[in-house]
Amino acid sequence: MNADVLRVLADPLRARIVELLAEEALCTCHLVEETGARQTNVSNHLRQLREAGIVEAEPCGRFTYYRLVPDALHRAAAHLTALADKARAADQPRRPC
Template sequence: MSLDADVLRVLADPLRARIVELLAAEDLCTCHLVAETGARQTNVSNHLRVLREAGVVAAEPQGRFTYYRLVPDALARVAGSLDALARRARTTDRPRRPC
């Protein structure tokens, strides 16, 4: 299992991380995310584009609005990769390369 550095980079941004936290609880449109984060609409829209391109959120048009939802499998893959690394690091019989 390899670590998805692109998704980690995307989630490292504080505003994107906050958007992901909010979308974990409910599907929201841009106007809700603007109200919840206090960020400008263009800034939120740009971050949502990055999250969509990384496969972390999905968009669903609903009339005049677009609702965004979290893609749990994207986060589960990253969490699984990090968990595998943590398990490997906990191994007591760790090899050492000679210098």
């Protein structure tokens, strides 16, 4: 799960979408306007973000609003923190060749 979240966030447009959704719930048209990307491109990225559990969709009439799932980012951050702590604590031995 953490690797999926990190892979999904590695894309600059998806990372920008996540940054925007951290501030407020937005619909696709807002995200198109804010990012300058095409609607189909934004929709495809939103699908990947939903599948990774990073955002959730909320239907509202004709529109669908998206909001960030903070726990998904907390889990990814905790995973990276644990790796950093492990590297810091390790003696960093070298394997013999």
